[in-house]
Amino acid sequence: MRIFPAVDILGGRCVQLVQGKRESATAYGDPLSCARRWLDAGADALHVVNLDGAFGNSAKNADLIRALVKESGLEIELGGGIRSVEDAGRWLETGVTRIILSTLAIQNPECIRTLAREFGSDRVMAGVDAKGGEVAIHGWQETAGDYISWAETFEKLGTGFLLYTNVDVEGLQQGVAIEPVRELISRVHVPVIVAGGVSARADVAALREAGAYGAVLGSALYSGKINFSEALEESR
Template sequence: MIVFPAVDILGGRCVQLVQGRRDTATIYGDPLQCAESWLSQGAEALHIVNLDGAFGSSKLNAEKITDLITRTGVQTQLGGGIRSLDDARSWLDCGVDRVILSTFAADDPDCLTILSDEYGSDRIMAGVDAMAGEMVTHGWEKPAGNFLEWADLFIKKGAGSLLYTNVSVEGLCRGIDPKPIRELLSVVSVPVVVAGGITSVADITLLREADAAGVVLGSALYSGKITLREALEAAG
């Protein structure tokens, strides 16, 4: 199971948010320095989020992110504000291994088919952001229906993997809710990376045993509630 330290970028700085709210940002410094720190501790992949993109300014941070991808040279998956085919193509062309499409995929599921045909399904990840069993889009503000049905649709349209985020526990550092994760993993045929609430070795062990393909570590990692070494050992 792959451990993806999160490098969330807002205003050119690496930050962590609580429940996706901009006003909760804790600043951790330069994104490249944060990324290199995690890599020096054993990480082999990064989860990058262009938060300015998620808040409506997709072109902000592009230079920093491109530089980070080029200089680290590790496996990367990137999301945040990808709202068009051109947005997705530009990131894929600059070297991102996998783009994460959430609101765009919900608004236009055929985008997954188009991009999968062009770049290969393994480079196209659909974001399944859920709260109380319901998919939420547009900055986690718009309910969109049963998250399992959306996951099935995304796979049928060409997504080669899924990023499942439990919005209810995201950023709180209080642990995961295993029930919806198990439900999702039991019905899908593609790799699933899990985010949201992952705080402890026990959380990671549970996800590994449930056959999750990866975990994203954000607030718990940056706040020191879990170390990267502990996470990597638990991930096996």
């Protein structure tokens, strides 16, 4: 199983939020320094979110993210504020490994087919952000239907990966809710990366046993509740 340290960017700083609420942000310094920290610890991939984009300013942090892609040399999956096929294409052309489509994928599912055909399925990831079992969009402020049904739709349209985020536990550092993960993995055939609640070595073990392709480490990693090296060891 893969481990993806999160580098979430807001106003040019690496931050972590609690359940996506901007006012809950805790800053952890320069995103490039954070990326180097995880690279030095053995990371071979990063999960990067342009939070300013998610909050409506998609152009903000663009230069910083490009520098991060260039300097880190790591596999990078990028989400946050990608609101059109053109936006997605521009990011992919900068060297981002794959883009994460969440709200756009719900509003325009055909964008997945379009991008998969042009860039390849492996560079397209559909985001399934679930709140109470329904997908959450527009900064997790609205819900739009059953998360399993949407995941199956995204797979049929050609997504190469799914990112499942359990909004109900995201940022709380209280552990993963494993049953929704198992249910999702049992219903689809594409790799599933899980975010939200990964707070202990036992969570990593549970996700590995459930068949997850990867796990995103966010708040618990930055607060020190989970150790990156131990998570990496447990994932193997």
